[in-house]
Each structure stands twice: as structure tokens, then as C-alpha cells.
Amino acid sequence: MNNFRTWLDKERCYPNGMLTREYAAGLTEFMNVAMNQESCLTSGKMLCPCPSCNNNIDIDKDLVWGHIYSLGIMSSYKVWFYHGETDAYHVGSTSENVPKRVEESRLDEGGVGTVQMVHDAHRENMQEFIEPANIVEEPNLEAKRFYDMLDASKSHLYEGCKEGHSPLYAATRMMNIKTDYNLAEDCVDAWADFVKDILPEDNISPASYNEIEKIVSGLGLPYQMIDVCIDNCMIYWQSDAEYLACRFCGKPRFQNTSGRSRVAFKRMWYLPFADRLKRLYQAERTAAAMRWHQEHSTDGEIAHPSDAEAWKHFQRIYPSFAEESRNVYLGLCTDGFNPFGKHGRQYSLWPVILTPYNLPPSLCMKREFLFLSILVPGPEHPKRSLDVFLQPLIHELQVLWEHGVQAYDVSWQQNFTMRAVLMWTISDFPAYGMLSGWTTHGRLSCPYCQDNTYAFQLKHGRKTCWFDCHRRFLPRSHPYRRNKKSFKKNHVVSDGPPPEPDGENILMQLRDFGVEKTTYCGGSVHNPVDGYGEFHNWHKHSIFWELPYWKDLLLRHNLDVMHIEKNVFDNLMNTVLNVPGKTKDNIKSRLDLPSICNRPHLHVLSNGRGPIPRFRLDGDAKDALFRWIV
Structure with a gap:
């Protein structure tokens, strides 16, 4: 009867720290059942049976993996009545199904590589056990509930109604209308009751906003509202959740109100994305498409990020992650906008959006696959404190990388452990500085050239200029390198391009310069860095950089092409059309020309005016241009 628990009495780790095959298989089986218990599915937490927590502490289900991995299960815990031990639990757990002990891997001594290789090997042990090929499995309890809800939603609103008109359809439509038009709950109650009243008597349409909420809540996509310091110093989350005042600036968390419920000065919204990624595998429309990135062929052309070198570089470094085609590759983008438009109110709201790149190009950028993850509140610009708001997202990314979550793939009809990686970010140049930590203005604004730059300050324009910084990237034999007239006058370029800093080099810079983490020093308040x-x-x-794989990525931050195209077009058109106040061809730029360029025909004349350049359009040329555009 108790043979399936024998792995508890076996050796837990090899001498190199890697879990033994038998212990890894037993632990995986135990956690699969424990995470499908009613209490865990509802709260996302469970009692941790490690010797430290001793079944007395409720912690996040994904953290239990790490505790047991490091400490094992308490020796006195022989009957798992807290974690759902049943007769069905040990089906398929016989000794024949437990893989044999694998040969020990030779690891480097005590470095970061050791920890990563141990974790990768640990995951490979469990991956082979829980993902047998060509085996059809029943959905896990969470997925089964989702399918049961969808089946129930197929019931008709009333006998003889139009196909597809179900209580779930009615509830979701009503909820969308309420959201789109910002309707009050009393208003929704009124017209929901009216709709139910005019339908046939046997109808089961929701009659109130409360009933609508109950039906829609069955979709099971959670969200969190997290209190924030009014100055963006910190968020009241995890170990800081019980603070009543900011631990950096000391300002109170809650407003002084007469009501019983306390109202925070500021809140952020966090929408966990693991459940939404699971839904992509639970839906027949997208489950197979989530493997497209690994199964497609393009004959050497780059039709998708998975065809590019950055993706392949990551897969070479982490082959255990790449072997599972259902693991998820994510991209993150963010930018600020004013939700009040041109009504005069200054308000900067910052959404953070995640995109799964597993999908083919025809689906990848569709709106339904752009997952809103964080909504950073205004009205002030978050500036350097953006990292404060990113903490829950980074924590979930760490869990999805190190442990993964249980998911059900309807296309293969298998349960599997789904992991995820953040491949890069996408933003405009100012947001690039907020995400990367490197200020993107001033003489050292280029994150790749850094202090090895040819940028200089314009004497009259009072701006930093990068003119003639590009020739160093040309081939050594290129004639432009020796050209003394078309670029900076009398200047020949012999230097090569600056060395591109890798992850290890950047981490060394951060350490040597003493650069602090925003979450440690409080929002936008930073000590001056030498x-x-x-x-x-x-x-x-x-x-x-708290993500363990971030240092190994070939491409961490991308620039949004739309912003670059718009800025280049605006400046070009404003200059050739000579738009007052917006053209780049102004008196200050002409005054800077003599010391930089060999273009005497553009120098300022004795009357203080500049000659008309050939690139400026006259009246007839402007008319011809506008007629061509129309």
C-alpha cells in the first residue's frame, strides 16, 4: 500500500547537488496532486511540508517546489492528509514507471553555472517523467473545471433561442457594454432585469449585475490591486504588505476617511499572466499554434523572431528549455499615454504589455494576444521608479522560469509543466532608459557606445550632436573613411567600432560604479553615482537583472520602429517645408557650420540671414508635393 512513498526514504540528492531520479519523480507526482486540491486552486497557496515550514505556513504553491527541492519533506509526514492523498494518487506510480538513476554530471565548482546546471538537470529529470510521448491524459483538475464551465455555457437562454445565445454569452456582452460606456451597477441591474422580463418565461438570463459577475468570474482570470506609496517609493506587497507608512519617505499609506474601509492614496493593478498562457493551450484554436515557432520552416529567411540569431543564441545556452516546444517566449513593451486626450488634464498612465512569441506572425500581434500585465497609475510620470511597479511581474517570471506551472495541452491531450522566458523589451528611446537603467540623453546616451563615443556639444545650438559618428562602423577600406570634405572637415576616421558590452561586462560596471537598485533605495530617489x-x-x-538568464541574452532591449519612423519623417518634412519653429535648418545650426563642415555656401551672410539651401522646397514645389500626396 505504501510502496509509492518509498522515494521519501531514498537519497534526495547526488553529491553534486542534483536531485536523484527517483526523488524528482516522486516530488513531481506529489506536487501535481497537491496543486490540484480545492484550497490550492482557490487561493494559489498551500501548506509547505518542508522541515522549516513544518506544515504550519501557507505559502505560494510555486515556492513550495523550491522549499522541498532545497530541504526535502519533513520525515514525520507519512500520510499526506493536507495535500489530497487518495487511492487514485498512486496510479502509475509503481517501480516500473520510475526511471533509473542517471549518470552524475560533472559540474564546475561552486559558481553560478553550477546552480544553473543543477536546476536544468533537475528539470530534465522531471520533464521526462511527467511528459511521456504519445500518451493521452485526462485534463488536470483546473483545466477540467474550465472545460466543464464551457460545456455548461452552451445551454440556451430559453427554448428555441438563436444558436450560441447562452447565459455566458449574455453575461459577457453585458459586462462589455458596462465597461465600454462606464455604466453604473444600478443601471446594469435595471436593464438586465428588463431584458429578463421581456424574454420568454423559461429564460435563464442573468437578472442583475451580481449574477453577471458570478457567471463571468467563472472564467477564472485573476487580478491584484496593490497599494503604492504616494511618491512611488515602494509598493505594499509581499513582506511589505502590512506597512502603514512608506519605509522610505514615511508618508502614510491610507487616506483619512470616515468610513470603515481604508482607502489607499494610490494603487496599481497587476494581472498575472500565467493563467492566460494556460488558456492558450486549453483552447483548440491556439494550442497547436503555440508550437509554431519550433515546427515551421522558412528556408533561411527571417519571418519570425525565432528565425533570428538572438533566439537561436538563447536556445544554444539553455537547451533544456528549448527542447520543450510548449515553453513560452515572451516580449515586453511599455509606453505612457494620456487617457484624457486633449482635455487639458496632464496625466501619464503606463500600461505594461506582454506578448507570447510562440504564435505565428498572423496571430502574434493581434490584440487578443497582447496581455496587459501592469497598469502603472498617474498622474505623475513614473520616471526611474518604474522598477518598483515591475516587482510582481519579475517575481512571476522567476517562478515560471525556475519551476513552471502545470498546464494542459488540448492538441496533444497531455498535462505538462509550462515554463516561460522574457526574451526582450520593446519601447521608444526614453522608455529604453527607464527599463535598462542607462540614461538615454546627453553625450553618453548610446547604451552600446557608452563612453567610447564621438558625440560633441554644439556651441550655438547648445545640444549634443552625433554628426560623423557613423564612419567608424564602415569597413576599413571604405572610401568614406578618408573623405575630408563631405563629413567633418579635414577629418579622417581610422578607428574601428566600439566593443559591444556583454551581460557580464555590464554587471561588472554596475558593481564597480556602485549603482543601486530602485527597489532598495526607494523610487526615484537615488544617491549620486560616481x-x-x-x-x-x-x-x-x-x-x-534579477532574472537568472538576463545576462545571457544577446538582445535585451529593442527600439520601437514606429517612433523612429515618425521622428525621422517629421524632422525631414519640417525641414524641407521650412515649417517655422520646427525646421532643423535654423540660424543656430548655420552658426555652428563653419567650425564643423566644409560648406561655405550655407554660412550665415553679413546681413544675419542664411542662404536658401537646395533642399528647401519653394511654393511651386510644395504645391506639387501636396498634389502628389492627395
Whole structure:
């Protein structure tokens, strides 16, 4: 009867720290059942049976993996009545199904690589056991509930109604209308009751907003509202959840109100994305498409990020992650906008959006696959404190990388452990600085050239200029390198391009310059960093470096092409059309020309005016251009 528990009495780890095959298989089986218990599915937490927690502490289900991995299960816990031990639990757990002990891996001594290789090997042990090929499995309890809800939603609103008109359809439509038009709950109650009243007597349409909420809540996509310091110093989350005042600036958390419920000065919204990624595998429309990135062929052309070098570089470094085609590759983008438009109110709201890149190009950028993850509140610009709001997202990414979550793939009809990785971010250049920690303005604004730049200050324009910084990237034999007239006058370029800093080099810079993490020093308040603006532009230690794989990525941050195209087009058209106040061809730029360029025909004349350049359109040319556009 108790043979399936024998793995508890076996050796837990090999001498190199890797879990033994038998212990890994038993632990996986135990956790699969424990995470499908009613209490865990409802709260996302469970009692941890490690020797430290001793079944006395409720913690996040994904953290239990790490506790048991490091400490094992308490020796006195022989009957698992807290975690759902049943007769069905040990079906398929016989000794024949437990893989044999694998050969020990030779690891380097005590470095970061050791920890990563141990974790990768541990995951490979469990992956082979819980994902047997060509075996059809019943959905796990969470997925089964989802399918049961969908089946129940197929019931008709009333006998003889139009196909597809179900209580779930009615509830979701009503909820969408309420959201789109910002209707009050009393208003929804009134017209929901009216609709139910005019339908046939046997109808089961929801009659109130409360009933609508109950039906829609069955979709099971959670969200969190987290209190924030009014100055963006910290969020009241995890170990800081019980604070009543900011531990940095000391300002109170709650407003003084006469009501019983306490109202925070500021809140952020966090929408966990693991459940939404699971739904992609539970839906027949998208389950198979989530493997497209690994199954497609493009004959050497780059039709998708998975065809590019950055993706392949990551897969070479982490082959155990790449072997499972259902693991998820994510991209993150963010930007600020004013939700009040042109009504005069200054308000900066910052959404953070995640996109799964497993999908083919025809689906990848569709709106339904752009997952809103964080909504950073205004009205002030978050500036350097953006990392404070990213903490829940980074925590979930760490869990999805190290442990993964149980999911059901309807296309293969298998349960599997789904893991995820954040491949890169996408933003405009100012947001690039907020995400990366490198200030993107001033002479050292380029995150790749850093202090090895040819940028200089314009004497009259009072702006930093990068003119003639590009020739160093040309081939050594290119004639432009020796051209003394078309670029900077009398200047020949012999230097090569600056060395591109890798992850290890950047981490060394952050350490040597003493750059602090925003979450440690409180929002936008930063101690001055030695050499800032002269030798480097690091203003913070970005929170993304807490992801264990971030240092190994070939491409961490991308620039949004739309912003670049718009800015280039605007400046070009404003200049050739000579738009007052917006053209780049102004008196200050003409005054800077003599010291930089060999273009005497553009120098300022004795009357203080500049000659008309050939690139400026006259009246007839403007008319021809506008007629061509129309």
C-alpha cells in the first residue's frame, strides 16, 4: 500500500547537488496532486511540508517546489492528509514507471553555472517523467473545471433561442457594454432585469449585475490591486504588505476617511499572466499554434523572431528549455499615454504589455494576444521608479522560469509543466532608459557606445550632436573613411567600432560604479553615482537583472520602429517645408557650420540671414508635393 512513498526514504540528492531520479519523480507526482486540491486552486497557496515550514505556513504553491527541492519533506509526514492523498494518487506510480538513476554530471565548482546546471538537470529529470510521448491524459483538475464551465455555457437562454445565445454569452456582452460606456451597477441591474422580463418565461438570463459577475468570474482570470506609496517609493506587497507608512519617505499609506474601509492614496493593478498562457493551450484554436515557432520552416529567411540569431543564441545556452516546444517566449513593451486626450488634464498612465512569441506572425500581434500585465497609475510620470511597479511581474517570471506551472495541452491531450522566458523589451528611446537603467540623453546616451563615443556639444545650438559618428562602423577600406570634405572637415576616421558590452561586462560596471537598485533605495530617489555623465550613464540597477538568464541574452532591449519612423519623417518634412519653429535648418545650426563642415555656401551672410539651401522646397514645389500626396 505504501510502496509509492518509498522515494521519501531514498537519497534526495547526488553529491553534486542534483536531485536523484527517483526523488524528482516522486516530488513531481506529489506536487501535481497537491496543486490540484480545492484550497490550492482557490487561493494559489498551500501548506509547505518542508522541515522549516513544518506544515504550519501557507505559502505560494510555486515556492513550495523550491522549499522541498532545497530541504526535502519533513520525515514525520507519512500520510499526506493536507495535500489530497487518495487511492487514485498512486496510479502509475509503481517501480516500473520510475526511471533509473542517471549518470552524475560533472559540474564546475561552486559558481553560478553550477546552480544553473543543477536546476536544468533537475528539470530534465522531471520533464521526462511527467511528459511521456504519445500518451493521452485526462485534463488536470483546473483545466477540467474550465472545460466543464464551457460545456455548461452552451445551454440556451430559453427554448428555441438563436444558436450560441447562452447565459455566458449574455453575461459577457453585458459586462462589455458596462465597461465600454462606464455604466453604473444600478443601471446594469435595471436593464438586465428588463431584458429578463421581456424574454420568454423559461429564460435563464442573468437578472442583475451580481449574477453577471458570478457567471463571468467563472472564467477564472485573476487580478491584484496593490497599494503604492504616494511618491512611488515602494509598493505594499509581499513582506511589505502590512506597512502603514512608506519605509522610505514615511508618508502614510491610507487616506483619512470616515468610513470603515481604508482607502489607499494610490494603487496599481497587476494581472498575472500565467493563467492566460494556460488558456492558450486549453483552447483548440491556439494550442497547436503555440508550437509554431519550433515546427515551421522558412528556408533561411527571417519571418519570425525565432528565425533570428538572438533566439537561436538563447536556445544554444539553455537547451533544456528549448527542447520543450510548449515553453513560452515572451516580449515586453511599455509606453505612457494620456487617457484624457486633449482635455487639458496632464496625466501619464503606463500600461505594461506582454506578448507570447510562440504564435505565428498572423496571430502574434493581434490584440487578443497582447496581455496587459501592469497598469502603472498617474498622474505623475513614473520616471526611474518604474522598477518598483515591475516587482510582481519579475517575481512571476522567476517562478515560471525556475519551476513552471502545470498546464494542459488540448492538441496533444497531455498535462505538462509550462515554463516561460522574457526574451526582450520593446519601447521608444526614453522608455529604453527607464527599463535598462542607462540614461538615454546627453553625450553618453548610446547604451552600446557608452563612453567610447564621438558625440560633441554644439556651441550655438547648445545640444549634443552625433554628426560623423557613423564612419567608424564602415569597413576599413571604405572610401568614406578618408573623405575630408563631405563629413567633418579635414577629418579622417581610422578607428574601428566600439566593443559591444556583454551581460557580464555590464554587471561588472554596475558593481564597480556602485549603482543601486530602485527597489532598495526607494523610487526615484537615488544617491549620486560616481562618474555619472562623465564615464557612464547608469542611474539604476535595472530589476530585469534579477532574472537568472538576463545576462545571457544577446538582445535585451529593442527600439520601437514606429517612433523612429515618425521622428525621422517629421524632422525631414519640417525641414524641407521650412515649417517655422520646427525646421532643423535654423540660424543656430548655420552658426555652428563653419567650425564643423566644409560648406561655405550655407554660412550665415553679413546681413544675419542664411542662404536658401537646395533642399528647401519653394511654393511651386510644395504645391506639387501636396498634389502628389492627395
